[in-house]
Amino acid sequence: xxxxxxxxxxxxxxxxxxxxxxxxxxxxxxxxxxxxxxxxxxxxxxxxxxxxxxxxxxxxxxxxxxxxxxxxxxxxxxxxxxxxxxxxxxxxxxxxxxxxxxxxxxxxxxxxxxxxxxxxxxxxxxxxxxxxxxxxxxxxxxxxxxxxxxxxxxxxxxxxxxxxxxxxxxxxxxxxxxxxxxxxxxxxxxxxxxxxxxxxxxxxxxxxxxxxxxxxxxxxxxxxxxxxxxxxxxxxxxxxxxxxxxxxxx
Amino acid sequence: xxxxxxxxxxxxxxxxxxxxxxxxxxxxxxxxxxxxxxxxxxxxxxxxxxxxxxxxxxxxxxxxxxxxxxxxxxxxxxxxxxxxxxxxxxxxxxxxxxxxxxxxxxxxxxxxxxxxxxxxxxxxxxxxxxxxxxxxxxxxxxxxxxxxxxxxxxxxxxxxxxxxxxxxxxxxxxxxxxxxxxxxxxxxxxxxxxxxxxxxxxxxxxxxxxxxxxxxxxxxxxxxxxxxxxxxxxxxxxxxxxxxxxxxxxxxxxxxxxxxxxxxxxxxxxxxxxxxxxxxxxxxxxxxxxxxxxxxxxxxxxxxxxxxxxxxxxxxxxxxxxxxxxxxxxxxxxxxxxxxxxxxxxxxxxxxxxxxxxxxxxxxxxxxxxxxxxxxxxxxxxxxxxxxxxxxxxxxxxxxxxxxxxxxxxxxxxxxxxxxxxxxxxxxxxxxxxxxxxxxxxxxxxxxxxxxxxxxxxxxxxxxxxxxxxxxxxxxxxxxxxxxxxxxxxxxxxxxxx
Numbered sequence: 192x193x194x195x196x197x198x199x200x201x202x203x204x205x206x207x208x209x210x211x212x213x214x215x216x217x218x219x220x221x222x223x224x225x226x227x228x229x230x231x232x233x234x235x236x237x238x239x240x241x242x243x244x245x246x247x248x249x250x251x252x253x254x255x256x257x258x259x260x261x262x263x264x265x266x267x268x269x270x271x272x273x274x275x276x277x278x279x280x281x282x283x284x285x286x287x288x289x290x291x292x293x294x295x296x297x298x299x300x301x302x303x304x305x306x307x308x309x310x311x312x313x314x315x316x317x318x319x320x321x322x323x324x325x326x327x328x329x330x331x332x333x334x335x336x337x338x339x340x341x342x343x344x345x346x347x348x349x350x351x352x353x354x355x356x357x358x359x360x361x362x363x364x365x366x367x368x369x370x371x372x373x374x375x376x377x378x379x380x381x382x383x384x385x386x387x388x389x390x391x392x393x394x395x396x397x398x399x400x401x402x403x404x405x406x407x408x409x410x411x412x413x414x415x416x417x418x419x420x421x422x423x424x425x426x427x428x429x430x431x432x433x434x435x436x437x438x439x440x441x
Numbered sequence: 442x443x444x445x446x447x448x449x450x451x452x453x454x455x456x457x458x459x460x461x462x463x464x465x466x467x468x469x470x471x472x473x474x475x476x477x478x479x480x481x482x483x484x485x486x487x488x489x490x491x492x493x494x495x496x497x498x499x500x501x502x503x504x505x506x507x508x509x510x511x512x513x514x515x516x517x518x519x520x521x522x523x524x525x526x527x528x529x530x531x532x533x534x535x536x537x538x539x540x541x542x543x544x545x546x547x548x549x550x551x552x553x554x555x556x557x558x559x560x561x562x563x564x565x566x567x568x569x570x571x572x573x574x575x576x577x578x579x580x581x582x583x584x585x586x587x588x589x590x591x592x593x594x595x596x597x598x599x600x601x602x603x604x605x606x607x608x609x610x611x612x613x614x615x616x617x618x619x620x621x622x623x624x625x626x627x628x629x630x631x632x633x634x635x636x637x638x639x640x641x642x643x644x645x646x647x648x649x650x651x652x653x654x655x656x657x658x659x660x661x662x663x664x665x666x667x668x669x670x671x672x673x674x675x676x677x678x679x680x681x682x683x684x685x686x687x688x689x690x691x692x693x694x695x696x697x698x699x700x701x702x703x704x705x706x707x708x709x710x711x712x713x714x715x716x717x718x719x720x721x722x723x724x725x726x727x728x729x730x731x732x733x734x735x736x737x738x739x740x741x742x743x744x745x746x747x748x749x750x751x752x753x754x755x756x757x758x759x760x761x762x763x764x765x766x767x768x769x770x771x772x773x774x775x776x777x778x779x780x781x782x783x784x785x786x787x788x789x790x791x792x793x794x795x796x797x798x799x800x801x802x803x804x805x806x807x808x809x810x811x812x813x814x815x816x817x818x819x820x821x822x823x824x825x826x827x828x829x830x831x832x833x834x835x836x837x838x839x840x841x842x843x844x845x846x847x848x849x850x851x852x853x854x855x856x857x858x859x860x861x862x863x864x865x866x867x868x869x870x871x872x873x874x875x876x877x878x879x880x881x882x883x884x885x886x887x888x889x890x891x892x893x894x895x896x897x898x899x900x901x902x903x904x905x906x907x908x909x910x911x912x913x914x915x916x917x918x919x920x921x922x923x924x925x926x927x928x929x930x931x932x933x934x935x936x937x938x939x
Contacts, residue, residue, distance in 0.1 A: 258763070267684075271770050271854070275765070275766035275850075282906055285464070286467050286873055287467070308907065309873075309904075309905050309906055309908070311906070313904055316908070363606075
């Protein structure tokens with residue numbers, strides 16, 4: 192069978208064995224069932240454990256299917272976990288850029304804001320954690336769309352004259368996001384507001400969220416309405432730092 | 442023109458960290474090294490002070506390299522340290538006499554009980570502002586003198602020196618030239634006259650501590666000499682206990698300003714100004730900081746033993762969540778606690794009750810209760826415990842808390858922060874500063890050498906990163922608080938005298 196990856200076949204066999212078993216299974220039992228070397232089996236089990244597909248009982252050391260398998264279709268990373276792991280990088284991003292920082296994930300076709308750091312100027316601001324933003328009209332949303340299988344929704348709502356509402360134009364923009372590794376918005380959601388965002392990646396490079404800054408167009412962009420390179424660098428550095436903490440480069 | 446920076450050494454319970462800050466108070470680089478925890482017997486916790494000093498030496502080049510700066514670019518260094526941890530060492534060789542005894546160590550339990558029986562003990566509490574407890578350094582010093590053959594005689598002859606961790610580090614940093622402590626650390630020994638700000642002869646006599654082994658007490662912010670080791674040529678501008686450093690890093694410079702650091706346990710400190718507030722309701726009086734040439738600023742401190750550790754218990758012992766942040770996800774699956782309350786009196790209750798015979802309870806259980814309700818009750822326990830400490834502080838100080846500044850790992854939990862704002866009925870504010878302990882040490886050191894001009898200059902660096910406004914119906918709040926207090930009463934008298 193040319194073009195198949197043996198380790199993945201074996202991993203699938205291990206998962207089926209665990210799913211078909213009476214409950215928890217020990218390492219030797221699994222290795223014996225599949226006629227695999229113990230060392231090989233252990234290596235695969237450890238990797239499966241790392242991605243949450245397999246759990247090991249602390250007392251007996253036996254293995255069972257992991258909770259992540261049950262939620263394969265929904266969220267990969269708990270949103271509160273994502274906030275907790277990002278907070279130390281979101282603060283310096285706000286301090287360096289002088290702008291508000293938001294972290295978002297996808298929830299039912301929209302961007303769910305899971306973390307928000309105020310613009311550090313001590314003006315009155317309100318936390319909008321839990322707010323929902325449109326995917327196609329925001330920098331955060333475009334990042335999340337760009338790294339998601341399947342296209343955006345059919346009817347793209349118009350927020351301003353600059354909102355990308357033509358699916359083909361949006362598709363071209365998303366190609367650009369994948370190519371450059373970051374996204375921006377200028378006057379597309381709110382008039383006078385610009386934003387820059389970059390992907391946060393977890394294990395295996397999977398995009399689990401986006402982090403970005405937003406603020407007045409004149410603060411974020413040059414005279415050609417292009418985001419200032421310095422700010423783009425800050426955003427991408429923060430995204431990379433969080434991804435590294437989440438194990439993206441492993 | 443080369444840019445200047447300030448360095449903080451945060452000598453904590455599990456690790457030592459060196460952090461470089463810039464003029465805006467932003468973190469430039471960080472280097473960290475954990476040290477070994479020794480548990481020779483139940484209730485005993487020790488550190489190797491020499492290992493900790495070696496770690497500082499090792500971290501010095503690392504943190505400078507990561508910042509891409511040279512020693513000449515450090516305007517000053519400041520120290521924040523784990524409090525009440527005590528070490529004795531040989532003045533000539535510089536070698537510690539045994540390991541450092543850590544603040545968590547309870548080996549002085551019997552000693553403290555016998556000392557408490559003496560009639561002079563209330564006078565010592567009055568002088569030091571502290572209740573007689575195993576928590577503080579004085580009893581620990583006495584224990585070491587009692588249990589190390591020949592040590593008392595050597596101490597009387599001035600052959601051995603003692604100190605808390607900042608004293609040990611400064612002595613080593615200055616090439617053994619400075620044997621000094623700062624007032625905040627000294628105020629946690631029970632040996633300091635907390636009003637006169639020097640060692641109390643009455644207290645030294647009570648604990649049997651020879652004056653010759655003690656460091657000189659200095660203001661927290663001023664001069665502790667110039668380093669000749671690890672960071673040669675850099676001025677040591679400040680030293681503070683870690684919780685006091687967090688108070689300073691949060692720029693709580695005005696009476697009535699308070700911060701709470703939410704970690705495994707939580708520490709709420711309230712600035713009470715130049716007045717020492719007579720402690721009561723299970724609170725402690727402590728020195729917040731002292732700038733050289735100015736009067737000391739005092740604080741009331743309320744400690745909560747179990748906050749983050751209740752979430753850890755929920756994760757590790759009940760296994761209802763797989764990571765601490767998931768407590769919020771689980772708690773949000775329900776709208777309220779369903780009538781369920783958890784009081785985590787795992788080893789008795791601290792402020793404001795101080796009942797060692799109390800044990801934890803879960804009350805209000807019905808068949809309706811789900812793990813979501815339990816998760817909510819876990820978070821609410823931290824909120825209500827904060828409320829009890831704040832109430833005690835308001836009653837004690839005559840000040841009314843108007844805003845609570847928060848820091849620490851649990852501030853990532855938005856639901857908890859909202860609960861705290863709701864039950865306190867004041868805004869809860871998280872600053873744009875991840876490392877308030879280190880930042881406080883850096884601020885204090887920078888202030889000492891004129892890197893920052895004044896306290897107002899530091900305040901301008903403080904920015905709000907997040908704010909939670911109270912939004913709870915007052916009637917609901919009162920009802921829930923009454924329920925919480927009834928739940929607390931259920932914990933009393935659980936451990937029966939043998």
